[in-house]
Amino acid sequence: MTKVVIIGIEGESGLWVADLGAGTVTKAPQMAASTLEIANEPNSTGAAITKGINLAVVAASAESLSGGYMDR
Template sequence: MAKVLVIGVAGEDGLYLADLDAGTIAKIPAPTKGALASADQLRASGVVITKGVNLAVTAQSTASVSGGFMDG
């Protein structure tokens, strides 16, 4: 299983690193070179990039997730 995820939210600047073992999420500096920088540039232009993730959904709050956000 993956131990960390890099997350970018549509319409928002910046990337975040989620450490699943530690249970933390932190903003990371903008990548300036390499594959992550290329992916971030594509993402900024509207491209959706996924690798190794089979569910990702945005919600307005944690309450909406636990309150049946995906029901029905």
């Protein structure tokens, strides 16, 4: 079963689609008045919405994750 994660990042407009099965992350197409776009509106004011997320961390680069900087 493919698992897909929709990601909204603070300070960035629009949403991202991470397809865990395919190993890809792509910009979500702009969807006028879609449920996801409406749900993403609080992101512009700094609100966070999580559903089914056990851990989420924003890092500057993949190297900072693999270097162990995020585990302290």
